[in-house]
Amino acid sequence: MKCFCVNTVKLGLFRNQPQEPKEEHDVAQAGINKASKGGVIYGDYLKLDQIVTAQVLQSELKGNKIHDEHLFIVTHQAYELWFKQILFELDSVREIFISGHVRDERNMLKVNNRIHRIVVILRLLVEQFTILETMTALDFYEFREYLSPASGFQSLQFRLLENKIGVPHNMRVPYNRQHYRDIFKGQDGELLLATEQESSLLKLVEEWLERTPGLETDGFNFWESLEINIFNGLRTEEQNIEQMSDSEDKEEMMAELLKQKELFTSLFDIKRHDHLVSKGERRLSYKALQGALMIYFYREEPRFQVPFQLLTSLMDIDMLMTKWRYNHVCMVHRMIGSKAGTGGSSGYHYLRSTVSDRYKVFVDLFNLATFLVPRHWVPKLNPNVHAFLYTAECCDSSYCSSEDSD
Amino acid sequence: MKCFCVNTVKLGLFRNQPQEPKEEHDVAQAGINKASKGGVIYGDYLKLDQIVTAQVLQSELKGNKIHDEHLFIVTHQAYELWFKQILFELDSVREIFISGHVRDERNMLKVNNRIHRIVVILRLLVEQFTILETMTALDFYEFREYLSPASGFQSLQFRLLENKIGVPHNMRVPYNRQHYRDIFKGQDGELLLATEQESSLLKLVEEWLERTPGLETDGFNFWESLEINIFNGLRTEEQNIEQMSDSEDKEEMMAELLKQKELFTSLFDIKRHDHLVSKGERRLSYKALQGALMIYFYREEPRFQVPFQLLTSLMDIDMLMTKWRYNHVCMVHRMIGSKAGTGGSSGYHYLRSTVSDRYKVFVDLFNLATFLVPRHWVPKLNPNVHAFLYTAECCDSSYCSSEDSD
């Protein structure tokens, strides 16, 4: 990696002088002089003494060095490095939501970019399995006993990640009949408990969706308008079908129509929604669901373009987490087989059970695809609402203040 | 990462007991008891306290924390982690060659797999640029001054990697008119010097190719047979062309034939070879070149199948290193522009100059494509040689001894 200083401005000319240019300057100047007398160098900056000395082979310690253990360690360390980065992005996004900065829509660029960055990292992590797959079951067999009882199940960062995105602890598959948090002791366990109690990304997005402009019942009243349009539409369809002469087609169409009616009746039934939430089949509040559907339908309105991208990226995260889990299962099958019939909780089977919609945090965003309707059933924006949607909120504030959220 | 101990055998039953089963057993037993009383756990095993605490933002130290610096650091650390792994594989392969274990052809599986693993890692590293590309020039601008004078040019591991593969120091593009090694002081500089003097992968492969069975002048004498066949073939072609009636086609064909003659004359001219070597346009010895071409032509012989794969993987390494360099250039262009016209050594232009065949270590393997001939010009193996090729060398040795090379 040679990019980062080949062209570094050596002087303070372009320093970012926050707030007070005059006084700031002297401080920065001092810094510059130090820099030109030495400054930071690559290896120190990256703390490579910590990074590249962290590969200690258990097999070597136990007097039987196995070559492939090195790969095993480095791969897991690379995963943990990237988990750290994902957590960093995730925390910064959550902070923008929690602090209310998200109401200044200028901050949506940051939110969107950082969530997108998580997507790009996850894509690499899925790809990264190809490296560990160069190790065969036979290579792994040579050192796997030395690892006991260490387990990837003990990855604190991965559990934090799940919690912060919003995997609910009561949806987790138990591990050897244990609660997942029981694996972690002391400070780590507390950290996990804290993340269960903090606002997850899911919760924060939910609150944000509930504020979607256009949902107000004393204003545009999207939800009621939509309900009216849909049932009008269905009624017209029904009449058209009734006018057909009797045939197998007619019967099929009528049956399908009834299914649709039932489907949409369920959509507008808050009790049904709450029931699904209680079973874990839905995760968003009823109001948030409405907001999400509104963004779907009006995604082309300038004010909804970036929110729509955000919803898409959130589904990407879910999908990539699930692909990561699945690739992981595949690799484990390869490394240790299925151990079918030998009893005992099999790693392979435990992991397989986690590749499930139970772990899909934004499952509602996927399932909304079930409730799409023809474009001409979507309530038309009246001129006022239209204008409204074009006008973004602005907290107040000078230009730079949006930076403070960092 | 949850794979690695979900199914770990907790007992010593399947320990790998090297050499002396009896005495060894007690030692391992002890280890087992300890393990069941605690043993290694995930975070300690991976030394995560070193890994995930190594992200110190210079911008934060200087009172102006810039969010994206964290990504910058983690990305470079991930590169360095993988460089460590590549060096580990490379050293182990070089050791197999240096120790002579490569003469026991059972070790070719290891050589091949480890070289292939390097290929797979490099493929990920090329891909990994997509992550850093989520940072815009504007994001980078915010903290790049703080990095001065750190530079990716100072990555020791990358230079070691180049040296150990076989980038010759006299082919390197100077950096700001400095020799590359002058950037490194003390121990690091010595380490680099040492790798220049050790046998590079190129040198070791060269020696191995020189031993290709079938090259012996008192045996199959591949090179002389090939020369005879080729010139016989060309002569026949020439006669065929001469018998054509005059036409533009005939002239074109004759011109092309002369070019081919010239080309092959150069191939069998050792002086010309040495001249190209002196200019750096060829890197392998004349004998090694012959070995490589022999492996190309007889790649289907059982004994040459794995060597052929090895040559292919070596080209993959070159190609991926060069793609890595090119992707790096692209990213730098994006981050800092070309600075065209502003004078001073531009990072972009320096890096572009390293995307060159000068840095292709196994360039000869690519260029051999120029010397392919029709299959019926390739000397036929006589029954003896045929048999010979089927019979691999075996150093002697008990089965497990091949393991000692680790």
Add this chain to the structure above:
Amino acid sequence: MKCFCVNTVKLGLFRNQPQEPKEEHDVAQAGINKASKGGVIYGDYLKLDQIVTAQVLQSELKGNKIHDEHLFIVTHQAYELWFKQILFELDSVREIFISGHVRDERNMLKVNNRIHRIVVILRLLVEQFTILETMTALDFYEFREYLSPASGFQSLQFRLLENKIGVPHNMRVPYNRQHYRDIFKGQDGELLLATEQESSLLKLVEEWLERTPGLETDGFNFWESLEINIFNGLRTEEQNIEQMSDSEDKEEMMAELLKQKELFTSLFDIKRHDHLVSKGERRLSYKALQGALMIYFYREEPRFQVPFQLLTSLMDIDMLMTKWRYNHVCMVHRMIGSKAGTGGSSGYHYLRSTVSDRYKVFVDLFNLATFLVPRHWVPKLNPNVHAFLYTAECCDSSYCSSEDSD
């Protein structure tokens, strides 16, 4: 794509003249003259008039052109193009096995390369979902009605592919309570039936594994030697545990030992094997299973290196097919939701059920990981066998004859 003729040799000099150089020559000469007078050009060669005119949007035909339908068509066509290529490679490999050419071990290079090529293509096909994922559920909704009743379930090539690899028809998940073949009529149905009756890759690999040198009971007798070693080993372990003083550890270890004993007893029990085969949990014959395990244990022997790579690639194919299925499920969930609760056979749920070990053809190769043992339990090759393994079979035949299998 500009590569393929930029450097094409324009003359006949380097033609591949099969067999009879003299007579052949005139024929080729004629061809050359034609070529220089015109010859094939890029667009004709690739039949681009067929390829790039094959995008007919149903939505456009029905008077309501929807932009994204074009992507939908092109993506599926790209998949079908690559399926064609995979079938081509697969057929050529099966032909090498069926014709017996595989006994000439020179042909293993081809077998291996072509199977590896399938792996590389499948890897791209998994990746290719990222393109279709740029289409949102809302985009898809706009034209999906026009597609009815076309269904990806009707992809003939995909079903052929499954059959030729070896998905057994009785393991398939029924589709809307129908046998998969009932979807296909006339010639297509017959084609599918034929592939069910032909030798699948699984069957051919099975036969090849059964011939693994070293399995002969009157020779090295790998299986019996292994059984003896394993049970000797287990007995020694048992005695060691018995000598320990009583403790929880001791009990645990003894329990684990019993499990291992049971496991290995099952391995050497042909009745148990046949029972698992009848349930579809194993697919290979007992003898073939032995051959595979032998190749695993002796993978470093020169003669087993390429076979070992082949087994690894076969697992890659299974794994990538399964990842392809899983990525497909993810995309469908995104496009149409889960339709949970609406009744009717859901596409999403049908597809999910196919991401199962039932569709893993080479599941035995994965599960062998369960039966690994310490290296010193593996029977030592005696000098004779050792030599034997070094000596490949050679059908007879001149060098070029191996080409006939194409």
Add this chain to the structure above:
Amino acid sequence: MKCFCVNTVKLGLFRNQPQEPKEEHDVAQAGINKASKGGVIYGDYLKLDQIVTAQVLQSELKGNKIHDEHLFIVTHQAYELWFKQILFELDSVREIFISGHVRDERNMLKVNNRIHRIVVILRLLVEQFTILETMTALDFYEFREYLSPASGFQSLQFRLLENKIGVPHNMRVPYNRQHYRDIFKGQDGELLLATEQESSLLKLVEEWLERTPGLETDGFNFWESLEINIFNGLRTEEQNIEQMSDSEDKEEMMAELLKQKELFTSLFDIKRHDHLVSKGERRLSYKALQGALMIYFYREEPRFQVPFQLLTSLMDIDMLMTKWRYNHVCMVHRMIGSKAGTGGSSGYHYLRSTVSDRYKVFVDLFNLATFLVPRHWVPKLNPNVHAFLYTAECCDSSYCSSEDSD
């Protein structure tokens, strides 16, 4: 591929009824009845009879079937399929710009998504080289003569693509001293000429950038404000440096400052700009360049978020095209060597010369990175401008009219 109709709504219930619901309905109804009586099926829909029969091996026609030619054909066909898709997206985006629909900012979602889709496709095309790389130089040699004189240089779609993005014909590297268009005859040549004369994406983006709100000299007057701020800033820096006591540092800093002054003087000098344009080192008009820099600096303003993403995607396209070219060069080097010293126009060297900034259409967007300045030098938006940026233009128009641009 099984996704697309597993869940297709069989009825007309959810048809998209454009405009007149009543009359339309009957038409669609008819269509439905036909559909239920048969409708389109998978293979017909995708015209697979054209797609999977388009693989005709020249080597087979000439009596010497070479296995790997099939891969060669399929790979190129897959490239052409995707080129078709890219052209389709590109044309639709150009149409949105040309028709003026882009002024309705609701259409920016489409523009952005389609440009992004091109990025995703190009990413796959770069990846796709891994497949052709499974063919060795030796495999290619066996059939490459049969292809003469077909050449990838003759890919019409690739040339159209370059032209429509905006590769200027006078920047092209000549091919064997010929103008690129001379390779194409008749209709194809005319098509290419037409695309040279039409508005390229570059031109259309340029016009759009020139309209960036905030550039008006009688309004916010971004450019003049920026010039004033920058030179004020530089003057302050100069004074600070002058007050330092003499030292090497001071001299260095002053030299650097002068460079910066020169750099920015050049930025605000329209003559210098026009000179760089005449040399092809800049491509955008002076006004468009200002617009781009304005979008960079104010990218967080809601109205600029999506435009900023668009500029980023345009750079992605350039970068991926260039990576595609580079990967292509690597593959050609591998297939045919460099033919160094044999004279004649080498494919390898021709292709290498096209991996150049000459072919980077949006090079200005990269080079703007050179002109970044500290955030506090960027002119503050006054409340009016601020409000202005929040208010998007809206052509007029009912909600659905934005769809007409398709």
